[in-house]
Amino acid sequence: MKKEKPIIELNDVKKIYRMGEVDVPALNGVSLKIKQGEFIAIMGPSGSGKSTLMNMVGCLDVPTEGKIFLDGKDISKMSESGLAQIRGKKIGFVFQKFNLLSTLTALENVTMPMMFQNVDENVRRKKGVELLNLVGLEKRSSHKPSELSGGQQQRVAIARSLANDPEVILADEPTGNLDTKTGRDIMVMLKKLHNDGKTIIMVTHDPDVGKHAKRIVLIKDGMVVSNHKE
Amino acid sequence: MISDYFSYAFKNLKHRKVRTWLTMIGIVIGIAAVVSIISLGQGLENMIIGQFEDMGADKITIMPGSSIFSAGMATIPLNQKDYDVIKRTRGIVNVAGMIYSSIRVEYKEESEYTFVIGMPLDPGSKRIFDSMQNFKLDYGRDLKDGDGNVIVVGSSVAKDDKIFERGVVLGSKITINGVDFKVIGVLETLGNEQDDRSVYINIERARDIFDNKDEFDVLFAQAKQGFDVSEVAEDLEKALRKSRDLKEGEEDFNVQTTEQLQESFGTIFSIVQWFLIGVASISIVVGGIGIMNTMYTSVLERTYDIGIMKAIGARNNDILTLFVIEAGTLGAVGGIIGVIVGGGFAKIIEIAAKNVLSVDLLKAHLSVELLVGAVLFSFIVGMASGALPAKQAASMKPVDALRYE
Numbered sequence: 001m002k003k004e005k006p007i008i009e010l011n012d013v014k015k016i017y018r019m020g021e022v023d024v025p026a027l028n029g030v031s032l033k034i035k036q037g038e039f040i041a042i043m044g045p046s047g048s049g050k051s052t053l054m055n056m057v058g059c060l061d062v063p064t065e066g067k068i069f070l071d072g073k074d075i076s077k078m079s080e081s082g083l084a085q086i087r088g089k090k091i092g093f094v095f096q097k098f099n100l101l102s103t104l105t106a107l108e109n110v111t112m113p114m115m116f117q118n119v120d121e122n123v124r125r126k127k128g129v130e131l132l133n134l135v136g137l138e139k140r141s142s143h144k145p146s147e148l149s150g151g152q153q154q155r156v157a158i159a160r161s162l163a164n165d166p167e168v169i170l171a172d173e174p175t176g177n178l179d180t181k182t183g184r185d186i187m188v189m190l191k192k193l194h195n196d197g198k199t200i201i202m203v204t205h206d207p208d209v210g211k212h213a214k215r216i217v218l219i220k221d222g223m224v225v226s227n228h229k230e
Numbered sequence: 231m232i233s234d235y236f237s238y239a240f241k242n243l244k245h246r247k248v249r250t251w252l253t254m255i256g257i258v259i260g261i262a263a264v265v266s267i268i269s270l271g272q273g274l275e276n277m278i279i280g281q282f283e284d285m286g287a288d289k290i291t292i293m294p295g296s297s298i299f300s301a302g303m304a305t306i307p308l309n310q311k312d313y314d315v316i317k318r319t320r321g322i323v324n325v326a327g328m329i330y331s332s333i334r335v336e337y338k339e340e341s342e343y344t345f346v347i348g349m350p351l352d353p354g355s356k357r358i359f360d361s362m363q364n365f366k367l368d369y370g371r372d373l374k375d376g377d378g379n380v381i382v383v384g385s386s387v388a389k390d391d392k393i394f395e396r397g398v399v400l401g402s403k404i405t406i407n408g409v410d411f412k413v414i415g416v417l418e419t420l421g422n423e424q425d426d427r428s429v430y431i432n433i434e435r436a437r438d439i440f441d442n443k444d445e446f447d448v449l450f451a452q453a454k455q456g457f458d459v460s461e462v463a464e465d466l467e468k469a470l471r472k473s474r475d476l477k478e479g480e481e482d483f484n485v486q487t488t489e490q491l492q493e494s495f496g497t498i499f500s501i502v503q504w505f506l507i508g509v510a511s512i513s514i515v516v517g518g519i520g521i522m523n524t525m526y527t528s529v530l531e532r533t534y535d536i537g538i539m540k541a542i543g544a545r546n547n548d549i550l551t552l553f554v555i556e557a558g559t560l561g562a563v564g565g566i567i568g569v570i571v572g573g574g575f576a577k578i579i580e581i582a583a584k585n586v587l588s589v590d591l592l593k594a595h596l597s598v599e600l601l602v603g604a605v606l607f608s609f610i611v612g613m614a615s616g617a618l619p620a621k622q623a624a625s626m627k628p629v630d631a632l633r634y635e
């Protein structure tokens with residue numbers, strides 16, 4: 001197998017939250033390489049630092065120490081507007097709580113990331129409809145989130161994460177708020193994206209969900225304790 | 231992409247309807263007040279300027295009191311001696327004086343207060359009056375030199391239910407202080423309620439009734455053609471000062487050319503108007519603070535949404551623009567409603583002035599500049615009020631915003 005250049009590389013990343021007088025270490029030196037097209041599950045007990053790690057990779061936060069490279073670019077010291085650009089273009093987020101904007105319709109939620117990239121209105125619409133088609137919600141495009149089931153909302157969120165054709169999809173407990181059957185549908189969808197060539201990093205503490213991934217990274221107390229392929 | 235921000239703003243404002251309406255009240259009231267004050271003020275000014283223009287530029291008005299603002303206060307009256315001084319001044323072709331008094335007037339069984347005006351009827355004086363007051367006879371005949379107990383009435387006096395239950399008719403009898411007058415003429419409507427409600431008699435008759443031997447309430451002088459009216463007015467003022475033995479600056483009378491009168495009224499007008507606008511502005515400021523308060527609440531409530539938008543690629547500037555435009559929209563919608571309410575109110579006043587007070591010449595001046603300017607201004611007030619809350623929203627860190635419950 002050819003050694004590819006990693007799309008994401010973490011180098012001894014530390015994150016310490018300051019809570020008043022006390023320091024709360026969330027990550028204690030994590031090093032990790034993720035190649036293009038991989039499907040990784042990050043697992044570990046609650047409070048072990050999984051979400052913190054995801055937020056660093058997703059450019060929602062910067063590390064206290066260490067370096068993070070995305071596509072070979074060091075993002076650990078970037079300005080907020082630079083990070084916002086990367087989030088908008090290269091990363092798609094899927095959250096546990098779906099995180100749709102409640103005043104907007106499904107279609108408007110899906111097209112919003114394109115609005116922040118100044119994509120033309122007509123192009124946005126067309127792409128939005130396509131993506132809702134992809135997740136099987138073309139008939140629900142004018143529904144508000146409150147008029148959709150949890151599974152449908154998460155499918156809208158997946159459609160939204162694909163709006164700007166990102167290279168990486170980050171999913172933090174994507175099935176955490178769903179029943180088993182609906183959760184399985186979502187996993188089928190993520191697997192399909194993986195087969196289409198997207199790099200997928202998923203956080204979960206559910207082994208049944210984790211086994212869909214091609215590699216599992218186990219985290220405990222802010223450190224990687226195991227890192228193996230299925 | 232600015233239209234996207236507006237459409238997002240509208241959605242959020244619609245989502246919180248009650249709060250949106252309540253927030254806009256201050257701006258609506260303030261803008262409505264400003265629009266009606268400015269449009270009516272402009273209309274009133276146009277009306278008065280129009281009346282001055284009818285007077286003609288060659289007229290000089292001499293009134294008792296140190297300025298036209300002291301009208302109605304106790305003053306030393308002008309008398310026949312002043313009249314003669316004015317008449318002798320270089321550049322004056324003619325002088326006319328009149329007296330007036332608000333007095334009880336009886337017609338049939340009724341008796342009402344109205345202005346009785348004593349007019350000089352010699353042809354020279356009469357000409358000055360006719361040109362200045364724009365008097366036109368509607369029917370009957372006008373007063374003429376040598377007339378005795380005859381009277382000409384303003385149009386309202388001849389109408390039913392205006393002053394008297396049944397309007398005065400030609401040939402009937404009006405009694406003033408026990409003296410009977412025969413109605414010989416009715417004037418055309420002048421559009422100025424006070425003039426239309428007045429009755430006009432020979433000044434000699436009025437002197438007997440008012441018990442006034444040789445005083446005048448106002449004198450009008452006409453400058454000769456080819457003379458500079460303001461120079462003539464200065465000479466006239468000097469001559470009066472000398473005859474009344476007063477130093478400069480201590481005048482107990484005032485001399486105004488038509489142009490100066492116009493300016494004086496213009497000055498009072500803008501002072502009153504700016505004062506009223508100042509009062510109305512307080513409401514706009516309060517409205518702005520209301521918007522600021524609502525936007526702070528909104529930012530706090532939507533912290534999580536801000537986190538989501540940042541996660542999907544919104545830069546700080548996008549969030550800032552979003553909230554500033556939402557606040558601006560709040561102001562502009564309030565402004566549009568305010569313009570409609572204020573414009574409507576001004577029109578109602580215009581119609582009421584016409585129907586209730588018979589003032590035909592007052593036209594609310596609702597210019598496009600005023601209406602567009604008012605909406606634009608409220609948009610800017612809204613944006614300015616939203617600036618600080620929007621800055622707070624923009625500077626939130628994405629992780630913190632997403633952790634907010």
Ligand SMILES: Nc1ncnc2c1ncn2[C@@H]1O[C@H](COP(=O)(O)OP(=O)(O)O)[C@@H](O)[C@H]1O
Pocket residue numbers: 017018019024025026044045046047048049050051052053629630633
């Ligand atoms: N913004 C924050 N401020 C303070 N402490 C935090 C913050 N985010 C996470 N933590 C702490 O860091 C640790 C790791 O949290 P997290 O990454 O959310 O864990 P996981 O997602 O694995 O449950 C926890 O102890 C948590 O309380």
Ligand SMILES: [Mg+2]
Pocket residue numbers: 050051052
């Ligand atoms: Mg977590």
